[in-house]
Amino acid sequence: MAEGVSLGKGAWDCDTGREIPADKEAEVFEEIGTMDLPFEGIPTVPPRKDRSHLVFFCGGCRYRVTAAPDWTVARVKQALWGGGIQRANKPAExxxxxxxxxxxxxxxxxxxxxxxxxxxxxxxxxxxxxCQCLIAIERAKLESGRPDPDSAYWN
Incomplete structure (x- = not known):
């Protein structure tokens, strides 16, 4: 991505500080269906083998970072920060x-x-x-109370 993050598009590797090309996302995130465990003759995505990375959604982009279960939340936040998650910021205005x-x-x-x-x-x-289904969000947005906690926004 040249500038910014488009909603619903893009992926970023925090370990390398680089964009994951769109044509490589399925491979990197292990989302390629195979016939290893077919469902009624249809290929399915097999269980993931990569247990050393976590994936966070933030600002419409996926962020991949090395992290282990024994890491503290602070350590994972620092790894994401060092890897470039602040790219998710909208322009100040x-x-x-x-x-x-x-x-x-x-x-x-x-x-x-x-x-x-x-x-x-x-x-x-x-x-x-x-785990590939975590959310990273600006704390101020989460604490603002908007949208309402019962809003469909969170579904």
Whole structure:
């Protein structure tokens, strides 16, 4: 991606600090169907083998980062920050919040739960190794109360 992040598009490898090309995303995220475990003759995506990376959705982009279950939430936030997740910031004139200025501005959500304690490990929040369905969001947005917690926005 040349500039910014488009909603619903793109992926970023925080370990290399580079975009994951669109034609490589399915391979990198292990989303290629095979006949290893077919369903009624239809290829399915087999269980993932990569247990050393977590994947976060933030600002319409996927961010892949090396992380282990025994890492603290703070350590994962720092790895994402160092890898470039602040790219998800909208331009300052289009933001209603301060944006991501430092790693502490990040908040994580997994299985509907906010991972609120930075000193707890990912395992203590029951995040499995290789999980690819985490949310990273600006803490100020999460704490603003908008949209309403019961809004369809969160579904």
């Amino acid at each position: 289009r933001r209603a919040t301060p944006g991501l200025q430092k790693w502490e501005d990040l908040a994580f959500i997994y299985a509907g739960e906010v991972l609120a304690d930075d000193e707890k490990t990912m395992a203590e929040y029951h995040v499995p190794p290789g």
